[in-house]
Amino acid sequence: MLQITRDGEYAVRAVLFLASQPEGKISLINEISEAQEVPKSYLSKIMQHLTRSGLVKSRRGAKGGFVIGRPADTITLRETIEAVEGPIFLNVCLIKKGECHRDVFCPVHPVWKEAQKRLFEVLDSKTMADLVKDASEIEKSNAEDKKHRN
Template identity: 35%
Template sequence: MTRETDYAIRTVLYLSGRENYFAKAEDISKTMDIPKSFLRKILKQLEKQGLLRIKRGVSGGITLIKKPEEITLYDTIIAVEKNVALNRCVVNKTVCGFSSQCPVHPVWFKLRDRLIKALKEINFSGLISHGTVL
């Protein structure tokens, strides 16, 4: 998982714990220790994926479009990474000349399927209820 994905998860987690799922970018940046330049990029990706809305201006801020129980870790990871894979050959077989005879190659696919299933079962409402609301 990239740092960018970690920051995206922190962002959605923070918003999930806020009243009306709303916050200012500065508050997210400070509280979740996300550099502002990274946060802007992540917010755009999450907005493009339909997870949040960005309102600019003095009365602006960031709001989740969906409720925390409707947003999974999978949704957030896909917003940034575009796919889930444990190895690059799972995303593109042509990057490895051994894919056709590699005994580990099918294992990566099975593990990826299990990981995706698990990520789709974990929503932010559950994460908030099991941890401290920031």
């Protein structure tokens, strides 16, 4: 349907949450679930994928939980989404050469290629660090607005 799934959306929320925590702070599934409004048991599955991909690190047992797996400025939006959804291809003809035999003469193929490139430019250029910063600026701006409304 040309739309990211809940998996992708929730993964972004979770990684973003971890990226915004103070260094060394361990977060529990419960915390992340409540703060980011993601069903707990569903989030649990998503965290497993993120852990296996290395984007987050987990520790089991008492005092266990999750921390971000790499510096937030090395994790892009695209990488986070693809960690749980698998690689993005806007059309099957982009999966690999020969996946669609029409690609050699199909005039639409290059358009999909370009569209995907443009999409990736956006998703690759935003890191989790950028987004944390953006969030704090939005918050500041919202607070300003509120003050002015009084």
